[in-house]
Amino acid sequence: MLGEKPLDVCDATTERLVDEENHVMPTLTINNITVQAPEGATVLEAARAAGIHIPTLCHLPGVHAPGACRVCLVEVEGARTLMASCVTPANEGMRVHTNSLRARNGRRDVVELLLSEHEGDCTTCSRSEDCELRAIAREAGVKDIQYRGERRTTRLDYSTKGLVRDTGKCILCRRCVAVCQDVESVGAIAPQERGFGTYIGPAFHAPLSEVTCVQCGQCSAVCPVGAIGERDQIDEVWRALDNPSLHVVVQTAPAIRAALGECFDLPPGTLVTGKMVSALRRLGFEAVFDTDFSADLTIMEEGHELLARLQGALAGGANKSPLPMFTSCCPAWIQFAEHFAPDMLDNLSTCKSPQQMLGALAKSYYAEKIGKKPEEIFVVSIMPCTAKKIRMRSGRDA
Amino acid sequence: MGSGGLVVMDEDSCMVDVARFFLEFVQEESCGKCTPCRVGTKRMLEIVTRICEGKGEESDIERLEKLGRTIQQTALCGLGQSAPNPVLSTLRHFRDEYVAHIRDKRCPAGVCADLVRSPCQNACPAGVNVPGYVSLIGEGRTAEALHLHRENNPFAAVCARVCFHPCESKCRRATLDEAVSIRGVKRFMADAEQGLQLPSTRIDPACAKRKVAIIGAGPAGLSCGYFLARLGYRPDIFEAAPRPGGLLLQGIPAYRLPREVIDAEVAMIERLGVTIHTGQRLGRDITLSGLREAGYESVFLGIGAPLGTRLALPGEDAKGVVDAMQFLRDFNLTGTAPVGKNVVIIGGGNSAIDAARTAIRLGAAQVTVVYRRTRDQMPAFPHEVQEAEREGVRIRFLLSPTEVLVKDGAVAGLRCVPMELQGFDRAGRRRAVPSQQPTVDVPADMLITAIGQQLDLSTFGSDVMPKTSRDGYVSVDPRTGQTDILWLFAGGDAASGPSSVVEAVRDGERAAVAIDRMLSGKSRAFWREHRSVDTFFDPDADPSTAPRTHQRLLAIEKRLGRFDEVELCWTETDARREAARCLRCDYRETCG
Numbered sequence: 001m002l003g004e005k006p007l008d009v010c011d012a013t014t015e016r017l018v019d020e021e022n023h024v025m026p027t028l029t030i031n032n033i034t035v036q037a038p039e040g041a042t043v044l045e046a047a048r049a050a051g052i053h054i055p056t057l058c059h060l061p062g063v064h065a066p067g068a069c070r071v072c073l074v075e076v077e078g079a080r081t082l083m084a085s086c087v088t089p090a091n092e093g094m095r096v097h098t099n100s101l102r103a104r105n106g107r108r109d110v111v112e113l114l115l116s117e118h119e120g121d122c123t124t125c126s127r128s129e130d131c132e133l134r135a136i137a138r139e140a141g142v143k144d145i146q147y148r149g150e151r152r153t154t155r156l157d158y159s160t161k162g163l164v165r166d167t168g169k170c171i172l173c174r175r176c177v178a179v180c181q182d183v184e185s186v187g188a189i190a191p192q193e194r195g196f197g198t199y200i201g202p203a204f205h206a207p208l209s210e211v212t213c214v215q216c217g218q219c220s221a222v223c224p225v226g227a228i229g230e231r232d233q234i235d236e237v238w239r240a241l242d243n244p245s246l247h248v249v250v251q252t253a254p255a256i257r258a259a260l261g262e263c264f265d266l267p268p269g270t271l272v273t274g275k276m277v278s279a280l281r282r283l284g285f286e287a288v289f290d291t292d293f294s295a296d297l298t299i300m301e302e303g304h305e306l307l308a309r310l311q312g313a314l315a316g317g318a319n320k321s322p323l324p325m326f327t328s329c330c331p332a333w334i335q336f337a338e339h340f341a342p343d344m345l346d347n348l349s350t351c352k353s354p355q356q357m358l359g360a361l362a363k364s365y366y367a368e369k370i371g372k373k374p375e376e377i378f379v380v381s382i383m384p385c386t387a388k389k390i391r392m393r394s395g396r397d398a
Numbered sequence: 399m400g401s402g403g404l405v406v407m408d409e410d411s412c413m414v415d416v417a418r419f420f421l422e423f424v425q426e427e428s429c430g431k432c433t434p435c436r437v438g439t440k441r442m443l444e445i446v447t448r449i450c451e452g453k454g455e456e457s458d459i460e461r462l463e464k465l466g467r468t469i470q471q472t473a474l475c476g477l478g479q480s481a482p483n484p485v486l487s488t489l490r491h492f493r494d495e496y497v498a499h500i501r502d503k504r505c506p507a508g509v510c511a512d513l514v515r516s517p518c519q520n521a522c523p524a525g526v527n528v529p530g531y532v533s534l535i536g537e538g539r540t541a542e543a544l545h546l547h548r549e550n551n552p553f554a555a556v557c558a559r560v561c562f563h564p565c566e567s568k569c570r571r572a573t574l575d576e577a578v579s580i581r582g583v584k585r586f587m588a589d590a591e592q593g594l595q596l597p598s599t600r601i602d603p604a605c606a607k608r609k610v611a612i613i614g615a616g617p618a619g620l621s622c623g624y625f626l627a628r629l630g631y632r633p634d635i636f637e638a639a640p641r642p643g644g645l646l647l648q649g650i651p652a653y654r655l656p657r658e659v660i661d662a663e664v665a666m667i668e669r670l671g672v673t674i675h676t677g678q679r680l681g682r683d684i685t686l687s688g689l690r691e692a693g694y695e696s697v698f699l700g701i702g703a704p705l706g707t708r709l710a711l712p713g714e715d716a717k718g719v720v721d722a723m724q725f726l727r728d729f730n731l732t733g734t735a736p737v738g739k740n741v742v743i744i745g746g747g748n749s750a751i752d753a754a755r756t757a758i759r760l761g762a763a764q765v766t767v768v769y770r771r772t773r774d775q776m777p778a779f780p781h782e783v784q785e786a787e788r789e790g791v792r793i794r795f796l797l798s799p800t801e802v803l804v805k806d807g808a809v810a811g812l813r814c815v816p817m818e819l820q821g822f823d824r825a826g827r828r829r830a831v832p833s834q835q836p837t838v839d840v841p842a843d844m845l846i847t848a849i850g851q852q853l854d855l856s857t858f859g860s861d862v863m864p865k866t867s868r869d870g871y872v873s874v875d876p877r878t879g880q881t882d883i884l885w886l887f888a889g890g891d892a893a894s895g896p897s898s899v900v901e902a903v904r905d906g907e908r909a910a911v912a913i914d915r916m917l918s919g920k921s922r923a924f925w926r927e928h929r930s931v932d933t934f935f936d937p938d939a940d941p942s943t944a945p946r947t948h949q950r951l952l953a954i955e956k957r958l959g960r961f962d963e964v965e966l967c968w969t970e971t972d973a974r975r976e977a978a979r980c981l982r983c984d985y986r987e988t989c990g
Binding site: 066067068069070073081082084102105106109110113114116117146147149150172191193194195196197198 | 425426427428429430431432433434436437438440441444461464465468470471472473474479
């Protein structure tokens, strides 16, 4: 019901506005504008439905509204304190002011406190261009951080192949926890300790690689700051490209050619295949491969495997290859199965993913074709997900 | 304190430390989910901790108030919303304690470890290194003890007789048995002085050429001169009376403070390069603008509050009614003063007792002190009151004068209304209110009033005059003693109202340092640096079990009709034994 225009229908018994499902819709004023809120809506949802902006930080629409960051504070007439609009229900007759002096000052002071504990340097942070904390700081009008004191403890976690964590930059919004527990149903990270020393991470000070994390990267996708991010391997790629004894090739996933344009201010979804390939060649890659090709291979392989399983099942006898057969190229999904449904591992297809298949081909068929040894081939895969990094082989046989 | 409970504390609890304690507690209880409580209370704790460590900054109070209000308004739960309350409450009701920590780097309660070396030294307005000199006396090193004492207070001999010893009131020994008799030990040290011991002084020809004037050779003015001379100046003191000393001479009687004792320490100050010009009254012989024209770059006003507060009662202008200050001044300066047969003194402070004990020595048959409150509310030193009664002075309590009874133009008696105690006033004292009982007539042929002291503003005449406060004393910057006129400083009773000798000494020192900073641009008060004392102390040994040594006093029969000193000096055995009772609260593992 959120965001839908309410109908002007009165409830016969109470003469209050109801929507088409007969839910009572409270009427309130926000910034002196009369707003009809959908039933059960928070003040934030009511404001958004009416086109009124209230800044937020820890709020993740549809997933997570803990009222923790205190950025979405608004002034409600008659209330003793400022109210967090993301968790305050919109009530009949409420009078809300989102930009009164009290609200603006409260918001600005809260953001200033948040900045005072932030242990991170914007100049070198990977999120500096799209950091939500920086944006909020500007919007709230923080001019100066007047509190010099203890900052958050920096705990770096480089234990996994795909993700990098820096607790110093964390703002404890707990979006990552919500996504990991409620959306991904993995629950690898949670708030540890309490008070000022709270940090998000696996229990018992374990590194991420030793818990059930599947590297899906959704935590880094929702993190508003640079506290969780994907592992940056650009330097390693440059080292390979600079190395004259290596033949460096690259493969690009289907998604890349449609997503890359956005980084260069083209409308999202613009197809930039030709530009992508030319750019990769200019960087120095000897060959540019298309993962679409090995996707066809995967289809053929998996198709044959399914046929074999079906034949086995229909023929009866010992059920050596059980049905149904599941397949996904997503390494996180495979990890999830390994951690949470190990009894189903036999149902998983044994085929490699398209990315793996192309990598294998590059070091065998292709190497032989161009007369190089496998160890002279260096394969770089540009993939749309952190989970793919699980498939990366590190070390000298990379 | 924000939690709805009731805690009872006294002046020995530091309210800044209490606020810090509460914030530490809040930090442990905070869940950490919302920003204002998690970070905000941490920042408040950091600021208050800095203040307790003596690293407070001027804007810290505003920061705390702003942060506190923000946290109250924005925190998620009741814990965060009420967490700032202890800080905001203590700021509202005990702001002066915060200011003392921040501005003066002082903890009045004597609690904050980074600001307090020992409770006695902390309580001393002049900051004398009490455990230092007491331990030196304990080792028989009285000359070094005297030297250490005079680093911060020139009047060792004077204060040994007349100081109200705030050090003893905070002495930790009192938690064991009784406070160390610091004043008694000091008396021994002072009387043991051989010749005139001079303090360390800086020679500075540039400073010596600059002219600084001090008006009033009382404890404040003399102290200012003493410290300026130690910085290299050669100040001039202008004193209206024929002899220097101020209230030491004119107010305090000789049986408490012999004249030779005053003269000796004044002579010591003059030997440092201070010149005292007597018979020079402000307004008559010199003026402030005149001094400026004569080339004085800075002037210190130590003119005291010599005017007695008037009774404002009918009959007060009759013959035989005199103000206590005037009575004492007349006797102390000239050696004679008329005294009646039946003397009644109105008041309960030291001036009243001084006047009473002087009158009885001058031969009054009956001396009665009339006070409107009770014995324990009397401002006079308890031992003075006790000696007065032993000498024959009668004290009547809970009587408030309403009229001076006059016969043939001369005082015949004092009509008083009996009072009773009911409720409390704003200062926390029990309030005395007139009872319904009939009035009482106290017969008298001489009435001495000792109910308060005022600044004599007439001395300024039509010349430049500093701003005065609502109480009628000179308004000064509490850090420097500077008045609203940049080159004019003030201290002692003139700025604070009736106070004490040691506080006047502090005011003089404060102004001397400020004057030097103004003239030279530097802070050069070398005596303010702490110097550790090399006396022996074994922290593992049990404390001495000796009880407090009692003051030996002149026998009553030897006192009557004479002004011989009542308190007698101690023997070396007594002094060293008493000094050994000190628990050495100043002892620190690293430097001793």
